[in-house]
Amino acid sequence: MKTLNNQIIVLAVFTLLALSCSKDDNPPVTDNNNMQTPFQELYDQGVDRYLGSFTPTSSTSTGVVTEYFFDIPNGPICFTGNDFSMFTRDGSTNNLLIFLQGGGFCSPNSCEAVETGIPFIPFGILNPNDIENPVHNYNTGYIPYCDGSAMIGDQEVDSDGDGVIDRYFRGIQNLSASLDVIVKKYPSPGKIVLAGNSAGGFAVHHALPLVRKLYPGIKIYVINDSGVGIINPGGWKMNLDYWNGWAFYPTSCNSCIGEDGNLTGYHQYQLAQDTNIEMAYISSKQDETFALITNGGGPAFETQLLEASNELNNANPERFNSLIANGNEHTFIISNYNYQVAQTTVKQWISSMLLDNGTWESKAD
Numbered sequence: 435m436k437t438l439n440n441q442i443i444v445l446a447v448f449t450l451l452a453l454s455c456s457k458d459d460n461p462p463v464t465d466n467n468n469m470q471t472p473f474q475e476l477y478d479q480g481v482d483r484y485l486g487s488f489t490p491t492s493s494t495s496t497g498v499v500t501e502y503f504f505d506i507p508n509g510p511i512c513f514t515g516n517d518f519s520m521f522t523r524d525g526s527t528n529n530l531l532i533f534l535q536g537g538g539f540c541s542p543n544s545c546e547a548v549e550t551g552i553p554f555i556p557f558g559i560l561n562p563n564d565i566e567n568p569v570h571n572y573n574t575g576y577i578p579y580c581d582g583s584a585m586i587g588d589q590e591v592d593s594d595g596d597g598v599i600d601r602y603f604r605g606i607q608n609l610s611a612s613l614d615v616i617v618k619k620y621p622s623p624g625k626i627v628l629a630g631n632s633a634g635g636f637a638v639h640h641a642l643p644l645v646r647k648l649y650p651g652i653k654i655y656v657i658n659d660s661g662v663g664i665i666n667p668g669g670w671k672m673n674l675d676y677w678n679g680w681a682f683y684p685t686s687c688n689s690c691i692g693e694d695g696n697l698t699g700y701h702q703y704q705l706a707q708d709t710n711i712e713m714a715y716i717s718s719k720q721d722e723t724f725a726l727i728t729n730g731g732g733p734a735f736e737t738q739l740l741e742a743s744n745e746l747n748n749a750n751p752e753r754f755n756s757l758i759a760n761g762n763e764h765t766f767i768i769s770n771y772n773y774q775v776a777q778t779t780v781k782q783w784i785s786s787m788l789l790d791n792g793t794w795e796s797k798a799d
Contacts, residue, residue, distance in 0.1 A: 472708035473643035479681040481643055484610035498524040499554060502615050510608045512580035513540060513587070513601050514549045520612040521554040521576040522619050525562070530623035531572040532616060533560060534641060536632025536661065536765070540582035540601060541669075542676050545593070547633075551578025558768035559629060559781070567771070568785035569627055575616035577634075581605035585637040589678035603677045609641055617648040626654045627788070631765040632723070635661020639697070640682050642704055642711070651710070655787060659716040660765045663697030664738045666729050670695060698742040705750045714787060715743055715756040716780065719799075722762040732762065747796055757783050760799040775799055 473481075488509050490502035503519045504510040510518040537548035554576045556562060562570050581587055587603025594600065628645055630638040635658040642656060663670075670691055674680050683690050689699035705713060717739055720732030728735040743756035759766075759775045766773055766780045773780050776797040786794040 472646060475684045475686060476643045476682065477647065479685070481606075481681050482610075482647055483681075484607050485644065485647070486614060488607065488611035488614065490611075490615060501554070504611060509604075510611045511602050511604050512549060512551065513547060513582040513603055514580075515602055516550050516580060518551065518578070518580065518608050520551075520578060520608075520615060521574075522616065523554065523562070523574040523576070525573040526571045527573070528620075528622065528624045529569070529572045529627075530616070530620050530625070531559070531569045531574045531627045531629065532577070532613075532641070532645065533574065534577050534585065534628075534630030534634035534637045535579040536630065536634040536637075537579040538582070538633060539584065539673065540603070540676075541673055545582060545601070547582035548580055551580040553578070555768070558766075558771040559784070560768065561771075564781075566785075567781055568788050572627065573620045573623065575612065575620070577609065577612040579633055579637070581608050583673075583677040583679060584633055584640060585609040586640045586674075586679035586682050587677035588681075589676070591676070605637075605677070606679075609637070610644060613641070613644055613648060623649065623652060625788070626652055627657065628654055629657035629659065629767060630661065631659035631767055632661050635659050636663065636697075637661070639663075639701060639704060640679075642708070643682070646708060654708075654711045656704075656711055656713040657716065657767065657784065657787075658701075658714065659767045660718075660721055660723070662715050662717050662739060662742065663701065664724055664728060664735055664742065665695040665697065666727070667693065667695040670697065694738065696738060696742060698745055701742075702746060702749060705746070705753060709753075712753045712787060713746070713750075714754070714784070715739075715746075715758070716766050716783075717756070718759045718761050718763040720762045721764050723764040725762060743796065755787070755794055755796040756798070757796070758798040 491505045493502045500522050501519050535552050538546040540547050561567050583603040583605040585605040587605040589603045590599045591601040628638050687703050690703050692699050719736040725732035725735050746754040757775050771781050
């Protein structure tokens with residue numbers, strides 16, 4: 435699988451910027467009357483087993499940005515053994531953005547994942563200087579991606595059969611340790627935006643039950659950019675076996691991974707479990723990254739994408755919408771934030787989502 439756009443990787447070399455933020459005009463959104471206890475089956479299956487287990491060994495700060503390092507034997511690490519770190523950035527409101535970066539997958543057949551996490555890059559949805567960015571002044575937790583396992587792996591693998599472990603799938607440790615840092619730094623947000631692109635788009639759904647456990651009763655806006663779960667039959671089950679990631683998929687949900695291989699049922703399960711979330715898909719119709727690995731190519735991906743989006747919207751008309759562009763672009767909220775779909779930019783559409791005023795709706799070219 436292709437990794438993130440080259441544009442994003444180039445941007446990663448820029449020096450971290452300590453930039454000023456302004457006051458948020460949107461009021462916090464909290465639903466303390468939501469008495470449902472979602473995702474209990476997943477907790478029973480152990481998805482939360484590493485919460486509270488790891489503390490950063492050191493940190494460095496540059497203005498409002500802090501990087502946290504984990505140098506812990508048998509702890510958070512990249513799949514190649516490279517060190518793992520994550521970031522926070524202080525904003526000027528009590529709202530919170532949790533961003534999950536992407537970077538490809540490792541499977542038993544191939545490994546096209548980034549080996550070192552992309553550092554915090556203040557562009558797109560992470561840009562604090564763009565006042566039109568609806569989360570520009572949010573507190574931010576940034577979780578780089580280098581685990582190759584959609585942030586759920588918990589298994590070590592000898593991939594070449596030489597008797598030496600060479601892939602360390604510790605995504606669940608990286609994710610849990612990062613969320614522990616975030617909740618300690620920002621314990622009481624008014625609202626939470628949980629967003630990710632590419633593999634990070636897949637991972638926002640894995641992070642959701644952990645974020646919910648750490649932040650009960652707070653509204654969560656889930657934004658999946660170009661990781662919507664269109665997968666060939668058998669592919670995701672193979673990966674879950676390889677990564678030891680089954681704990682994130684409830685055993686009682688026979689439809690969470692469809693016969694077609696897609697994860698639409700998993701996303702529907704999450705919407706049904708947690709009524710205090712809204713969920714968004716952002717994608718192009720024939721995403722170049724996934725068209726290459728979808729049986730039937732771009733046209734088949736487009737058909738399945740539209741079917742999945744319509745299914746989720748019909749079942750959850752007030753809490754699910756999609757933004758679907760013509761073409762084959764891969765990822766928007768970092769590298770194509772001003773991209774227009776049906777005369778609406780990506781950031782305008784996200785802004786409408788966060789306003790909670792009834793104007794947010796699905797759009798497509």
